[in-house]
Amino acid sequence: QVQLVQSGAEVKKPGASVKVSCKASGDTFTTYGISWVRQAPGQGLEWMGWISAYNGNTNYAQKLQGRVTMTTDTSTSTAYMELRSLRSDDTAVYYCTLGATVWGQGTLVTVSS
Amino acid sequence: EIVLTQSPGTLSLSPGERATLSCRASQSVSSSYLAWYQQKPGQAPRLLIYGASSRATGIPDRFSGSGSGTDFTLTISRLEPEDFAVYYCQQYGSSGTFGQGTKVEIK
Numbered sequence: 001q002v003q004l005v006q007s008g009a010e011v012k013k014p015g016a017s018v019k020v021s022c023k024a025s026g027d028t029f030t031t032y033g034i035s036w037v038r039q040a041p042g043q044g045l046e047w048m049g050w051i052s053a054y055n056g057n058t059n060y061a062q063k064l065q066g067r068v069t070m071t072t073d074t075s076t077s078t079a080y081m082e083l084r085s086l087r088s089d090d091t092a093v094y095y096c097t098l099g100a101t102v103w104g105q106g107t108l109v110t111v112s113s
Numbered sequence: 114e115i116v117l118t119q120s121p122g123t124l125s126l127s128p129g130e131r132a133t134l135s136c137r138a139s140q141s142v143s144s145s146y147l148a149w150y151q152q153k154p155g156q157a158p159r160l161l162i163y164g165a166s167s168r169a170t171g172i173p174d175r176f177s178g179s180g181s182g183t184d185f186t187l188t189i190s191r192l193e194p195e196d197f198a199v200y201y202c203q204q205y206g207s208s209g210t211f212g213q214g215t216k217v218e219i220k
Contacts, residue, residue: 044201045152047209047211059208062208100160104157105157
């Protein structure tokens, strides 16, 4: 069964960048797209974007255009999400999901001066 | 961008009762690309329904989804203790926006 394992918690200062990784076990990495979803403390879910591991096509949430980049490394079955120019309201748990059925454990990113 | 509005915000029910959750879109959701998720505290979301009405693998048949266009419904026929959680709808036909969630709490 496919599992997604994300990188550990991060603490960043405003204006910095963060790169979260999401490693897939199993051989379905290129079959489905990887989506990234975040959840601020006590808030709802926010879709950030999607990347095809097959051809690298991306679709980003309009709100994050210009600040987010999603990439994949098929040789290691790993997806990455980089968010730049961090602000305090980027503090959230960041999830990767494969085909919406398999989810990573979440990565807490805290942005604080 | 399609905006999804869920109602009610909170639903207070007893185990065994029927829950009806609504999700309304600001414009038509293409090809019924509408999903429902359940989320419990400290856990990742769990996919329940996709394509507006298809149950995901392993989801009990007390969960059902219906609707098309701009109006969608998630029904839980008889609430079990483990069903008390927050439920989100998501459209994935045009980007992937989520509704704000409905909390189903024990009355």
